[in-house]
Amino acid sequence: MRKLLGIIAAASVAEIAFAGAIVGVAGLGGWWSAWLDLFAAVAPIALVLGAVGAALAFAAFPAGRERRIVLGLGLAGVIAAAILITPELLSPGPTPAAKTGPPLKLLTFNVWDHNRDTPGTVTAILASGADVVALQEETLTLEDTKRLLPTYPYWAPCRLGCSVTLISKQPWTATGQPAGAAPLPSFAWWGVTRAPDGQPVQIVSAHYVWPAPPSSGQAGQRAALARFLASLSEQNVLVTGDFNLAPWMATLRRQDASFAPLTRRTHGVFTWPAMMADIGWPAPFPILPIDQVYAGPAWKTLAVSRLPLAGSDHYGVLVTLGR
Numbered sequence: 001m002r003k004l005l006g007i008i009a010a011a012s013v014a015e016i017a018f019a020g021a022i023v024g025v026a027g028l029g030g031w032w033s034a035w036l037d038l039f040a041a042v043a044p045i046a047l048v049l050g051a052v053g054a055a056l057a058f059a060a061f062p063a064g065r066e067r068r069i070v071l072g073l074g075l076a077g078v079i080a081a082a083i084l085i086t087p088e089l090l091s092p093g094p095t096p097a098a099k100t101g102p103p104l105k106l107l108t109f110n111v112w113d114h115n116r117d118t119p120g121t122v123t124a125i126l127a128s129g130a131d132v133v134a135l136q137e138e139t140l141t142l143e144d145t146k147r148l149l150p151t152y153p154y155w156a157p158c159r160l161g162c163s164v165t166l167i168s169k170q171p172w173t174a175t176g177q178p179a180g181a182a183p184l185p186s187f188a189w190w191g192v193t194r195a196p197d198g199q200p201v202q203i204v205s206a207h208y209v210w211p212a213p214p215s216s217g218q219a220g221q222r223a224a225l226a227r228f229l230a231s232l233s234e235q236n237v238l239v240t241g242d243f244n245l246a247p248w249m250a251t252l253r254r255q256d257a258s259f260a261p262l263t264r265r266t267h268g269v270f271t272w273p274a275m276m277a278d279i280g281w282p283a284p285f286p287i288l289p290i291d292q293v294y295a296g297p298a299w300k301t302l303a304v305s306r307l308p309l310a311g312s313d314h315y316g317v318l319v320t321l322g323r
Contacts, residue, residue, distance in 0.1 A: 013060040017053025017070045020046050020077025027084055030250035034214035041211075041246045043084040044287050050077025084248040088289075091267035094301045100322025101197030103302055105129055108205070108240040108291055109316030110136040113163065116280050117311030118144045124310035126151055128318050131169050131196060134205035136242045138165040154193070162186035164205045164241070170194040178204065178228035187221050188241070197323065202232065206241035211251060218244070222251075226258035234261050234296035238321070242314065246288050262294040265301045265319055275313040282309055293319045 023039050024046035030037030039046075054074025061067035107130035111121050122144045125133055133152065140148075152167040156175040166172070166189060175191040188206035195201040206225055211218045229239065239262060245252040247267065256264055270286040291314060295301070299321045307316035 010060040010066075013053055013056040014070050014073075016049050017057065017074035017077065020048075020050030020053055021073040021080070022077075024050060024077040024080030024084070027248075028080055034211070034219075034251070037249050037251050038212050040084055040249045041288065043081040043246070043248050046077045047081035047085065050074045050079075050081060054078065088247040089268050093267065094303050094320075100300055100302070101199075102195075103320050103322045104195045104197070104201065105131045105318060105320050106203070106238055106240060106293060107133045107307075107316055107318045108136075108242075108293060109133065109307070110207070110242040110291060110312060110314040111138055111140065112275075112312035112314060113137040113139045114277065114313075115139070115311045116275070119147075119311075121311040122147050124307050124316065128307060128316070130318060132193060132201075132203055133167045134203060134240045135165045135167065136205065136207040137163045139163070156189065156191040158186060158189040160186035160189075162189060162207065164189040164207055166191045166203055166205060168193045173200070178225055179231065180224045180227045185217070188225060199323075200236055202237045204229070204237065204239045204241075206239070206243065208242070208244045210244050211249075222255055222258070226255070229259055229262065235298045237262065237296055238299070239294040240292065240319075242291050244290050246290060247292075252292075259294050262296050264292055264294050265299075265321070266292045266304055266317055269304060269306055269317055271306065271315045271317060273313050274309050274315045275311075277313055283313075286315060291315075291317050293317065295319075295321055298323045 026036050027040030027043050030040040054071050057067050057070040061070060107128050115121055118140055154168045154171050156166040156172045158164045160177055170193045172191045172193050178188050190202060190204040192200055192202045208218050208221050209216050268289055270289050271291040272286050272288045273283045274286060276283050302322050303320040305318050
């Protein structure tokens, strides 16, 4: 029996190390294949699997060829995942500027269409102190709306069937769907309001479909949004939303380039899953940073923070900007 258990344990360790290697190494091919890029999305899992497999190899195998193979597989997963993840974690964070006008606080929050605690969600939004809130999957109740209205009296919901809603402390002077996105199912909405510095600011909020399979339609959404942003003056534009892309995916890196001169201001902010959807329990920890904020060169990033758990399967992200 002890021998059988040892064989099972060794086989399990080998499988863990092999899985980490497969996922990590496959993810490196994301620049050449949209299918392989899906492996890159879960690079943190490859990192954990590889590390666990490599560590347990010493206990599960005697010194020799088998241990070296399993150790090598585990280390391959760790190294490949680290290659994907490290650039994102080393990206520069907020750098408070010496001189800016009154800051703008922008909150992006996928509040989940299966939200189990919408009153708690509203409490978190109000406590954030945000000037503008970009909501995705917005299905708040009438009572929730009544609580928000005194602080955010100006609402700009998508009128084309999408679940994006923009709310603000200041009036919206214009709203609409990004030009060029009309042939696609509605996924984005924009509005122009006044920032605390008195200047206009255009907020564009998007909610992409999942990138799996690659034929899901997300590629068309990305292209339409990039074309629309290229037509705008980047000085007053902020782009935010749930892009359903991890920052170590080649797809998001390509989007970063296509949005230039806007740059992504959210780096390594893990936002999903906050909740285990099927059972309604809080997730132990989020594994993907898929909610992002982009801003033009005139904007300086003063602070980036994540909201506490608040009913949704996403965490909200609050970004403070000055110009």
